[in-house]
Amino acid sequence: MNPLDQTTQLVIDLIKQNKATDFEFSVGRSSGVSTAVRLSKVETLQYHLDTSFDVSVYFGKNKGQASSVDLSKDSLKKAIESACMIAKYTQADPFNGLAPKDTMAWNAPDLDLYHPWSLDAQESIEIAKECEEIALEQDEIDNSDGAELSSHEGETYYANSNGLITSIKNTKHSLHCSLIAKRDSEMQTAYEYSIALDSNNLMSPSMVGKEASRFAQKKLGSRNLKSQKCPVIFIPRQASGLFSQLLGALSGSRQFKKTSFLLDSVGKSVVTDSISIYEDPLQLKTLGSRSFDLDGVLKKKQFFVQNGKVVSYLMGQYSANQLGLETTANAGGVSNCQVESNFDGGLEELTKIMNKGLIVTDLMGHGVNATTGDYSRGASGFWVEGGQIQYPVSGVTIAGNLKTMLKNITYVGNDIDLRSNLKVGSTLINEMTIAGEG
Numbered sequence: 001m002n003p004l005d006q007t008t009q010l011v012i013d014l015i016k017q018n019k020a021t022d023f024e025f026s027v028g029r030s031s032g033v034s035t036a037v038r039l040s041k042v043e044t045l046q047y048h049l050d051t052s053f054d055v056s057v058y059f060g061k062n063k064g065q066a067s068s069v070d071l072s073k074d075s076l077k078k079a080i081e082s083a084c085m086i087a088k089y090t091q092a093d094p095f096n097g098l099a100p101k102d103t104m105a106w107n108a109p110d111l112d113l114y115h116p117w118s119l120d121a122q123e124s125i126e127i128a129k130e131c132e133e134i135a136l137e138q139d140e141i142d143n144s145d146g147a148e149l150s151s152h153e154g155e156t157y158y159a160n161s162n163g164l165i166t167s168i169k170n171t172k173h174s175l176h177c178s179l180i181a182k183r184d185s186e187m188q189t190a191y192e193y194s195i196a197l198d199s200n201n202l203m204s205p206s207m208v209g210k211e212a213s214r215f216a217q218k219k220l221g222s223r224n225l226k227s228q229k230c231p232v233i234f235i236p237r238q239a240s241g242l243f244s245q246l247l248g249a250l251s252g253s254r255q256f257k258k259t260s261f262l263l264d265s266v267g268k269s270v271v272t273d274s275i276s277i278y279e280d281p282l283q284l285k286t287l288g289s290r291s292f293d294l295d296g297v298l299k300k301k302q303f304f305v306q307n308g309k310v311v312s313y314l315m316g317q318y319s320a321n322q323l324g325l326e327t328t329a330n331a332g333g334v335s336n337c338q339v340e341s342n343f344d345g346g347l348e349e350l351t352k353i354m355n356k357g358l359i360v361t362d363l364m365g366h367g368v369n370a371t372t373g374d375y376s377r378g379a380s381g382f383w384v385e386g387g388q389i390q391y392p393v394s395g396v397t398i399a400g401n402l403k404t405m406l407k408n409i410t411y412v413g414n415d416i417d418l419r420s421n422l423k424v425g426s427t428l429i430n431e432m433t434i435a436g437e438g
Contacts, residue, residue, distance in 0.1 A: 004029060007053075007071050008157045008165060014077050015057065015161075018084045022098050022161040024296065025055035027071065030154030035124040037132055038146035042125055057083045061092040095321040098295070101162045103327060105292035105299075112285040113170040115198035117151045124149050127205050131177050135209030140217050142182035145189065147209070149175050151199070158296050166292060173199045177208050181216035188222065188394075190215035195419045197285055215361075218382075222392040225383060225436035231357035232398060232432045233350055235381075236417035238360050239427035243277065243339050245402055246270065247422070248370060250304055250312075251330075252319025261373030261403055265310045271406050273308035274342035281335035288336035288421035297329040304337075339412055339424035346415030347426040352387035353411070354428055359384060360398065373402035397435040405429055 007027050015023045029051050036044040053068045053076060064087030068079040132147040153171040158164070178191040192212035194203035203211075234242055248254065249262035262270060281299040283289050292298055295317045303311050315323065316331025343350065351359065364378035380394040413425035 004155060004157045004167070007076070008159050010073060011053070011055070011076055011080070012159060014073075014080050015055070018057070018080060020057040020084060020087070020161070021060055022058040023056065024098060024158070024160035025053065026156055026158045026294075028052045028154060028156035030152060032150060032152035033119055033121070033124055034148065034150040035121070035128050036146050036148040037125065037128040038144055040129055040133065043146060045121055045125070053079060055080055055083050057087050058096060058098075059084075059087045061094055061096045062087045062090050063093065063096045064088070064090060095318055097317070097321065098160055098162060099297045099317040099327055103297045103329070104160075104162055104164045105166050105296055106164065108166045108168075108291040108298060109282060111282060111289045111291055113168070113197055113289060114153070115171045115200075115285075116153045117171070117173055117199040119149075119151045119199075124151075127175065131175060131205035131209045133209070134206045135177055135179050135213045138210065138213035138217070140181045140183055140220060141179055141213045142187065143180040145178035145180065145191075147175070147177040147205075158292070158294075160296055162296075164296050166296065168291065171197055172287075173197075173202060175202055175205065175208050177212040179212050179216045181213070181220050183220040186220060186222070188216055188219035188392075190219060193419070195287065197287060219361075219380070219392045219394070222380065222394040223383070224395050225358070225393055225434055227433075227435050227437065229431055229433050231354045232429045232434075233347065233354055233357065233359045234427045234429070235347060235359065235361050236413075236415060236420075236425055238363055239339075239412070239424045240417065240420045240422045241363070242402075242405070242427060243424055244422055245368060245370070246277070246406055247304065247314060247334060247337065249373075249402075250310060250314050252313045252315035252323050252325070254370070255313055256319060256322040259371045261369075261371060261401075262310070266313065268310055269308045269407075270310055270403075271305060271308050271409055272342070275305065275308055275409065275412060276303060276340045277305040277337065278303040278340070279330075279334050279337045283336055286336055287419065288334075288423075290335040293329040293335075294332035295327065295329070297327055297331070299329045299335060302328060334421065337422045338416075339422070341412050341414040341416065341425050343411035343413050343425075343428075346413045350411060350413050350426050350428050351384055351389065354384055355387050356385050358382070358393065358396075358398070358432075358434060359389070368402070373404075375400050375402050375405060395436070399433045399435060405432065408432075
């Protein structure tokens with residue numbers, strides 16, 4: 001029997017001894033290796049083997065929570081008893097409770113997310129070194145912030161008093177390289193990375209190193225811009241953050257607390273009608289896929305924005321109870337969320353259509369107000385005129401209001417970045433304010 005299966009049965013027996021009305025818990029194990037090198041020297045080599053236990057118990061509408069990183073019987077028992085004691089001294093919350101039994105993941109599908117990599121220390125060092133060495137061989141690459149290789153695998157069991165016991169096994173492997181390019185007295189940094197469930201799908205070390213160096217080289221010779229209003233293209237790396245703000249504004253908890261710039265927006269248009277945003281969590285062997293949420297509710301494909309209009313908030317069971325709605329199985333967030341492209345082309349084609357404006361490749365700072373939608377962040381990228389990149393740009397600030405920015409999205413390209421849980425292509429906004437010189 002799987003050790004986690006045994007632990008799960010032990011926890012159920014221990015909780016029943018405390019006579020809780022309801023309960024839910026997760027128990028997990030994870031392991032991995034992480035290697036970081038800089039200038040051909042190993043800076044860190046870490047192995048980790050972690051265990052976790054998180055439990056919630058309910059006595060009516062009173063809830064207590066506790067956790068432990070020790071899966072011994074004594075530690076599990078103490079955590080459960082602590083949760084029960086907390087519940088007895090906590091004020092009742094009418095929104096507490098498990099998700100309905102018929103929504104549970106009784107037959108959660110295997111999504112082919114588990115692809116372990118038998119990576120030993122020496123091999124991990126050699127791969128990271130190869131990535132950095134190739135990068136440093138490229139023209140104008142002056143220094144390195146290092147290359148890092150990591151491999152992780154884990155398994156988690158979820159169970160509750162409805163009788164559900166289900167589990168998920170997954171892996172994630174990544175290779176990252178960060179560099180410094182120099183020309184005269186100017187220095188620019190850039191990075192590239194690859195991430196995959198299966199190590200066979202990672203970009204080669206040489207490709208990661210060369211791409212990181214190419215990005216750094218292209219940023220040399222950067223200039224400032226005069227303050228103005230103009231179109232802006234977010235490359236996929238940055239566009240995902242823009243749409244994350246939209247999804248965050250549609251979370252049930254923020255709707256209930258009235259801290260969203262898209263308050264009461266179901267049925268209302270928030271982006272152009274050629275854009276839809278949906279979750280497709282049951283895709284096989286895909287980053288972000290997941291068969292059930294943190295409440296044990298079975299996930300399914302669903303739209304949050306369809307033809308420009310909000311059709312659903314994002315809710316776990318608790319926020320659904322708050323709003324008097326049904327859970328969307330989003331306790332813990334979205335899983336493999338996708339923004340549909342409405343344009344047959346990527347960054348190059350969007351640049352031609354934009355004709356004149358700013359391509360944003362990097363963002364700095366955290367100047368986003370989730371309640372009002374006010375947006376102001378440091379940015380760098382490339383200035384475009386005549387549909388062609390003219391020169392790199394740095395030291396500017398882009399500003400606007402998210403509500404207006406989302407409405408002003410004209411196109412989303414088909415150059416979708418598959419490395420993210422939120423998959424989106426380059427995104428053209430027809431106008432933003434750029435603060436630069438004067």
